[in-house]
Amino acid sequence: MNNHFQYQRIKRDTVVYSLVFILFMVVLAKAFDVQIVQSSFLQNEGNKRQIRTMTIPAPRGEIYDRNGNLLALSTPIDSIWVDPKILSYYLDPVQQQQNAIKEHLSVKDVQKQQAQISQDVKRYKEMLRILGLDEKNITQTLLAKKNKRFLYIKRSVLPPVTRQVENLDVPGVFIQNQYKRYYPAGEILGHVVGFTNIDDKGISGIEKAYDKWLTGQQGKKEVIKDRAGRVVDFVKDLVPAKPGHSITLSIDKDIQFFLYHALKKAYIRHQAKSVQSVILDAKTGEILGMATIPSFNPNNRSQLQGSRLRNRVITDVFEPGSPAKPFIISKALDLGLIKLDTIIDTSPGAMWIQGQRITDTSDHGKLTPQGIIEKSSNIGASKVAFKMTPDQEWQMLNGVGFGQDLGIYLPGESIGYMKSPVEWQKIDQASASFGYGFNINLLQLARAYTIFANHGVLEPVSILKLTSKQLTERLKKTEKTKAYGIKNGNEKDIGLDTNYSATEVHRVISAKTADEVLAMMQTVVSPEGTAKKARIPGYTVAGKTGTVHKTKVGGYHQNEYFSVFVGLVPASNPKYVMATVVNEPSRGVYYGGLVAAPIFKEVMQDVLRIKNVPPDQTPTSHKEER
Structure with a gap:
């Protein structure tokens, strides 16, 4: 009997040990399959559920003035976004109840879960308080979008605030690192530099014109996220972020400062x-x-709307008025149609052309070309224009760049309009001689006056600082054009090209004529001229005033004006050209010499001082004219 029981026990033990051994081998085989055979597959599958590719933001390139002062830079900024599908669970009792039923949670487990949810909701409310958001509106939005996976709740959040939000560790809340554009000069350079939108894309000014150049290249990196979507570990960099390229403008921040504040005072005055x-x-x-x-201040988004965004120097066109007269005199002199001592009879101060009455401010009598510019005689300019053909007059205006793209690529530039000379009648020829019948922008007018500073050569304009190489090449081209001159009163003798590019240096008039007309414009700023208030003690100044009636449908406003002044200083060897327009001065004074010319004086006397430009005449004391 004992032997029988002993045999049964051995048999039973053998079966048990066999089963244990078999189970062990199964586990071992499974482990081998998982760890060795399917290792790569399972790891990839796991990575798909944990490893995510994140973008690394790249800052835009900086914008500098010609002296290296920062005008625009990118500062770190964050956006707070949420996963409504995750966060809405903590805010919706219905979802919580459904989950408890689905998970078969006990009463004790439900109570424990509710305690945790209560803490999460408390942190959620604290986050909204820190971000300055309305709890009711945000919660309603989250619940309405509970099936969505992405929703911004606050953008442009400063890093210190972001750190407070991160420390709260609210479920379903994420941080997106970004950059925000900051403009140290504010409204002083708002129109030139422009601004970016909330997604850091250029919208106006240099920011828009050179958006591709300034925009950085985003990078990519792999990270491991937990079930709640939080980054718990870094894996590797895939593509490094590359900052955008920087730009150096031709703008001088100091000059811009004086210009802006003088304009603002005149605007108010x-x-x-x-x-x-x-x-x-x-x-x-x-x-x-x-x-x-x-x-506008590009740092203040509440100001980024309406007409104040227009850079009127390039977007607004106007009829230039009397500042066009020096070009007409120049052309007639160049063609040999008049001489410096030619007498033009402007009496009695009015004339009729094709039913239109043209007048001067008074009867100036007999005038030389210098007198026509000094007294700003419409009659004198018209009679000089009649000595040339419409085509010759048009070629002069076209030659200085009126009605042409300036090639600076700033958004919103208007090139103006000047009709073909084949359409001109006699009244058109007369009107054009004193700046009516065509329109231009202010930058075109300022550029045109560079011919008087460069002995008849027109220079392209640039909003970017020219490199040493560019300056050398431009100087060579300028010097080459100085080898030419008008011969025998016939511009064809020097082969003038009327199909030139606006970005190319070219000669418009002879050096002799340009210098003669520059001297004539100095009389405009004399005590007998129309721009006495543009005089700067110690410096010779040349310029031209304009008081232009504003256009309306079918004619001109009688009491609405553009007050215009263009000046060059020092006139003995001009270093600066400044053109100014005051649109609709409404305090009873509207003449260009009384409204725009004083702005020139205020700005340029400061510019000449800070740039250490030596005086070119013996300082004399001038009484302030009224």
Whole structure:
């Protein structure tokens, strides 16, 4: 009997040990399959559920002025977004109840879960308080979009605030690192630099014109996220982020400062609709200052709307008026149709042309070409224009760049309009001689006056600072054109090309004529001229005033004006050209010499001082004219 029981026990043990061994082998085989055979497959499958590719934001390139001052830079900024599908669960009791039933949770488990949810909701409310968001509106939005996976709740959040949100560790809340554009000069350079939208894309000014160049290349990296979507580990960089390229503008921040504040004072003083001005380097065509009032602060998004965004120096066109007269005199002199001592009879101060009455401010009698410019005689300019053909007059205006693209690529540029000379009648020829019948923008007018600073050569304008190589090449081209001159009163003798590019240096008139007309324009700023208030003690100034009636449908407004002044200083060897327009001055004074010319003086006397430009005449004391 004992032997029988002993045998049964051994048999039973053998079966048990066999089963244990078999089970062990099964587990071992499974482990081998998982760890060795299917290792790569399972790892990839796991990675798909945990490893995510994240973008690394790249900052835009900086924008500098010609002296290296920062005008635009990118600062780290964050956006807070949520996964409504995750976060809505903590805010919706119905979802919580359904989950408890589905998971067969006990009463104790439900109570424990509710305690945790209560803490999460408390942190959620604290987050909204930190972000300054309305709890009711955000919660309603989250519940309405509970099946969505992405929703911004706050953008442009400063890093210190972001850190507070991160420390709260609210489920379903994520941080998106970004950059925000900051403009140190604010509204002083708002129109030139422009601004970006909330997604850091250029919308206006340089930011838009050179958006592709300034935009950085985003990088990519792999990270491991937990079930709640939080990044718990870094895997590797896939593509490094590359910052955008920087840009150096031709703008001089110091000159821009003086220009902006002088325009703002004039805007208030004359209760004008707008005031705009531009300052060029007379020798290179570089834009040193360009401002429009009213302006805007690109750092304040509440201001980024409406007409104040227009850079009126390039977007608004107007009939230039009397500042066109020096070009007509120049052409007639170049063609040999008049001489410096030619007498033009402007009496009695009015004349009729094709039923249209043209007048001067008074009867100026007999005038020389210098007198026509000094007294700003419409009659004198018209009679000089009649000495040439419409085509010759048109070629001069076209030759200085009126009605042409300036090649600076700033958004919103209007090139103006000037009809073909074959359509001109006699009244068109007369009107064009004193700046009516065609329109231009202010930058075109300022650029045209560079011919008087460069002995008849027109320089292209640039909003970017020219490199040493570019300046050398431009100087060579300028010097080459100086080898030519008008012969025998016939421009064909020097082969003038009327199909030139606006970005190319070219000669418009002879050096002799340009210098003669520059001298004539100095009389405009004399005590007998129309721009006495543009005089700067110690410096010779040349320029031309304009008081232009604004157009309306079918004619002109009788009491609405553009007050215009274009000046060059020092006139003995011009370094700066400044053109200014005051749109609708409404305080009873509207003449260009009384409204726009004083702005020139205020700005340029500061510019000449800070740039250490030596005086070119013996300082004399001038009484302030009224």
